[in-house]
Amino acid sequence: MRIRNTLSGKLEEFQPKDPGVVRMYVCGPTVYGLIHIGNARPMVVFDALRRYLEYKGYRVIMVQNFTDIDDKIINRANEFGVDFRDVAETFISEYWRDATALGVRAPNFAPKTSDFVPQIISSVEKLISKGYAYAVDGDVYFDVTSFPKYGELSHRSTSEMISGARVEINEKKRNPLDFALWKAAKPNEPFWTSPWGNGRPGWHIECTIMSTELLGSTLDIHAGGEDLIFPHHENEKAQSEALTGEPFVKYWMHNAMIRFSGDKMSKSIGNIFLLREALKRFGADALKLFFLSKHYRSPIDFSDEVVSSWTKAARRASEAFMRFESKYPLISVPKNDHWLEERRAEFCESLDDDFNTPKAVALIFDLVNDLNRSMDDGDEEKALKIYHLLRREFCPVLGLFEVPSQMGKKSIDEVLQILIDVRRQLRSLKMYDLSDRIRLELKERGIELKDKPDGTDYFFTEEV
Structure with missing residues (x-):
């Protein structure tokens, strides 16, 4: 199995740190509102990757966090006149509703930032003592000049990073690219007591602590949207490796964005389509097929016409399964043979090649057509083999046709x-x-x- 590692920019053979075990971290949502279909793409892609790794025999330990301390959450809490925790818990609950409806499995661990504040404070103290961070007026910043490999993940020069981050002038910082590990408390904000005064964690340190506390100092896979490469993942990498002295991640994987009328779909632009609305209109399987029909590293254009075509395709597959189940109600297990092994090899060959789901989806629909032909011909043995591969192996690996749609x-x-x-x-x-x-x-x-x-x-x- 080969994965394109964002760090090297190359296809690399996948070899986890410990044989047979994969430690995987996926950046989760900041919970201040309902999630949109842009949020759903990494949910579907990396849920399917996890399933495939398990299909290949790995034991996968997956962590996906919830960012529940953030400016957007605080602003929403002030708008509603409630505590920030009430906002976070409300939209975490709504997230699980949407994830369940989409048929995305829950991770092994779903930590919240607010549960790890003591560990964050301890780690920031350690970074200061090691010379990687400094405190100014209650804020603590990571000194990027102290970490020679800064920019290695995003492959950017200092000038490119400053431009890309749209860095604001801050006289407290030694360098414009220095980023906050701890923020001094402001009026009407939640705060925790720290050696630098009352305050709250910075965004980047949150994921570092949650991931390393639960998975260890070196992760096998760290995944998320490509918009997180810089500054979030670049900063995560710097502070993690400064903290532990070990490589933070073996394989960085990033999915491309969903575009709407040529623009990246985002709440800030206002061109979002809520996942909940999309599920009602198109169904879970159509949305998953839409996401998986493009390679995860390629941008994908959202339109009613395209997704509706996948609704029809999903219906065609479901009807083939229902036809088989009504025609042969006493479902049995086929004997393994060369034909079955060839199809499995073809399926795995696609997904071993940097998780090429479009080829795997194409194979699934070729087999759906073969299933219908076999039933037309009355070839029960062949139909059973195809049904077995689709219903019990290939479709579950991609999370397809599992839940009531x-x-x-x-x-x-x-x-x-x-x-x-x-x-x-x-x-x-x-x-x-x-x-x-x-x-x-x-x-x-x-x-x-x-x-x-x-x-x-x-x-x-x-x-x-």
Whole structure:
């Protein structure tokens, strides 16, 4: 298996620090609002990578953090008139709702910054004592000139880094690129007591402490969006290696951005599409196929037309599975043979090549077509082999077709709207017996209709 390491810029053979074990850290969200589909791409990609590593026999220990101390969270708390923890816990709960609906597995550990403040303070003290950091008026900064390898991850010169970071003038800093490890408290902000006065952690030190406390001084994989390479991951790397004296990460992996009308999708630009809305419109499997149909390092353009095409593709695959399950209800296990091993080798060859999910997705849909042909031909043995590979191996590795899809709910909505339209026409023709029969039949099946002057609403009285 080969991975393109952002640090070297080259494809490298994957060899974890300890044989058979992969320690993996993925930067999670800053929890001040609902997540959008831009947040969802790394969720899907690196969940699938974790699944594939497990498929290959590794024991994966995955950590994904929640940043619950941040300017945006504090501003939101002040806006609502609540404690910052209330904002963070609310949107962590909403994150899990969305992640579950998307069919993304929870990590082994999901730490919050606020749980690690004592360890952060201790580490900042250590960085000061080692000459890598300095305190000024209650703030503590990392001295980038003390770390000769600064810029190694992002492959940028000092001038490029200053320009890229849009560094503001700060007379407290010795160097414009020096970054905050600890921030002195300001009015209406949460704070913790420290040797430098009341304050709170800087953003970059949070991930360093959470990752190394849970996974050790050297991680096998550190993943996240490419917008985090600089300054966040560059700063993480510098302070971590200064702190431990060991390499922080063996393999850095970064996914490219989702674009909307040519721009990066982000809350600051205002061109976001909430994941929750996308799930309702397209379904979880369509969104996953959309993300995985492009290589994780390539930008991907979001549009209704493109994602809707994957909704149709997902439906086609689901219908093939349902057709097989109804045709051969007593599902068995096929005997292993050369054909099965060849397909597995083809699948693994794709994903071993820097996690080339587009090739793996193409193979899955080739096999879906083969499954339908085999059933058309009455070749039960061949159909079973294909079904087994798809349903029990390949699709679960990519997290596909595992959970009840919103696609099914969308289909119910479409049928209900047709029935409501027919019922309205019957009522206009004074055929009340038939229109009432539709209403009563639906009610018996847990769907209530409510007539209003401007139309008819429906709601579910039980799970449909």
